[in-house]
């Protein structure tokens with residue numbers, strides 16, 4: 001646990017303790033304070049007056065926001081630009097009205113006399129957070145990195161829709177999901193919350209996810225803007241990056257996501273970018289996000305990521321969270337003293353109001369209800385079935401034939417009963433278990449053993465935890481097949497020291513594979529894993545963090561009820577040594593980030609990470625450096641095979657790429673057909689970039705014509721002097737089933 005999270009956890013424990021003591025004393029004395037009376041109404045929608053001209057839904061969100069703004073007092077305006085505390089955050093017990101919160105990450109006071117409701121905010125990366133401690137239930141979807149492996153905008157939409165519905169059912173009107181920091185550093189502890197290493201893939205998917213989530217009438221959010229690419233020292237790190245690399249990689253993911261989703265909010269990140277904290281970085285917040293991209297929503301700070309009043313306000317921060325250290329009394333004084341103009345304050349307030357109208361939280365107040373548990377299981381399972389990537393299938397060991405197998409060994413810690421999930425503020429609570437606290441390993445009760453048994457009712461299915469290598473090997477030896485479930489737990493607030501599996505699981509796999517070559521490894525990881533044993537095993541399935549019904553999804557793939565179709569959204573390197581930064585850069589001794597996140601006034605970045613690989617992120621790095629990888633970006637096997645033919649590229653106003661894909665095997669399946677482009681040499685780009693894809697569902701033997709239109713921006717470079725530029729010259733278009741297998745190529749000239 002980092003210092004920051006320790007402090008957070010201790011404060012949380014202390015706050016709960018104080019509440020319990022105060023509550024107990026109040027009860028003994030026979031009076032109930034208002035606070036406790038109101039606590040029973042936790043998060044209940046306050047009565048809002050709907051009898052106002054701006055309640056006319058046929059007016060635009062801008063018009064409606066403007067009308068409300070005109071009526072507001074200075075105090076009411078200030079109330080809209082900061083949070084009111086989060087359980088566990090410093091000072092929360094002294095906050096004016098903590099009882100109005102809904103148990104989530106925070107809330108923004110409304111203006112009941114004007115019909116403006118409280119914004120109830122929850123984390124919701126792969127499901128709604130904190131449901132356990134609030135006595136509620138949430139579905140855990142597969143981790144976002146898994147959803148990215150589906151490359152499927154409809155799956156992303158289903159993902160967002162489910163979270164939006166469950167947020168509302170639990171009384172929330174704003175999500176803090178939508179993480180889209182690209183994977184520059186695969187050991188980043190939050191890699192599982194993000195959507196991989198390619199900005200176009202990640203941006204497109206987060207955009208579709210958040211668009212659909214927001215369609216449920218919650219305020220959407222995309223985060224952490226920007227270059228919050230590692231957790232080590234996240235509150236005090238200065239991410240140093242060239243402008244061109246910033247625009248073409250990290251920011252492009254946000255640009256695409258914001259463009260598609262039009263989210264109500266964008267969260268600025270903890271770190272500094274090129275010397276200026278992201279939440280007071282005018283270049284990021286105003287020049288690019290608001291002016292260049294035309295983002296009409298509000299910028300919300302990451303929790304404790306605000307560091308100033310006048311500077312942050314001028315830079316374009318609209319809402320401080322989770323409290324009012326800088327955007328409460330200090331901002332009011334700055335407005336009264338003329339240091340911040342009323343027009344500037346109004347601009348912040350207008351954006352908050354506009355998002356409330358645009359996202360429908362005023363016209364459609366939340367109404368608590370019971371979450372659709374069964375529906376959630378089905379959605380989670382279907383998404384996982386499209387997210388698990390089949391990486392190896394030697395000799396067609398998969399799919400398994402449940403009727404023919406006499407004995408199956410299920411090996412690995414917890415494989416008899418449960419599967420791991422990702423931690424931190426993304427954590428979804430497991431049903432039937434108490435909230436495990438910050439950064440605990442949370443296992444979901446979805447049993448690989450049970451799911452396998454259901455597919456092979458006649459087989460003798462036995463379990464070994466793998467704690468004793470000899471015993472695991474002995475079980476594998478006497479079984480027809482051994483399935484080893486291994487995991488790598490990750491969380492916000494920490495990074496992995498290495499991509500290798502912890503707890504001697506590499507040794508376990510090697511021992512099992514030596515005993516029985518018919519060994520299949522199922523990985524439960526939130527990022528890439530290294531695999532020193534890969535040549536010894538027959539099958540490898542990357543299941544990621546598989547969600548509420550993960551075991552059934554995995555078994556459906558292993559036994560062939562589902563034909564796998566997912567492809568890697570990130571490169572799996574052979575070793576950490578091959579990464580742009582073989583060793584993760586850590587803050588210096590004694591630098592813990594506390595000053596930056598808690599006090600913040602004089603906060604300064606204390607160390608920096610220079611992203612000198614620049615444009616060469618993920619596969620672009622390995623391509624450019626000519627380093628062999630374990631499994632390339634875009635790779636994934638199916639139980640059928642596909643053939644590509646007939647590439648035709650037309651370029652005029654835009655570029656259209658058409659080709660045919662044929663299912664040449666004997667099973668129905670889906671192929672994610674990918675289009676890459678090599679830019680002219682004069683562009684100085686890495687060898688190729690993904691510019692589009694199409695997921696094609698094909699019956700056995702079926703052939704389909706596919707057309708992918710390529711946005712001109714995706715062929716462009718960012719020129720630091722003049723902005724986005726499509727260079728004249730020869731472009732090579734490449735099409736195929738992974739970044740490393742592109743059978744179709746055509747050169748075109750662009751003028």
Ligand code: BGC
Pocket residue numbers: 105123176223302303425
């Ligand atoms: C995380 C955010 C999260 C917030 C509220 C921060 O520590 O970085 O992603 O939304 O806490 O829980």
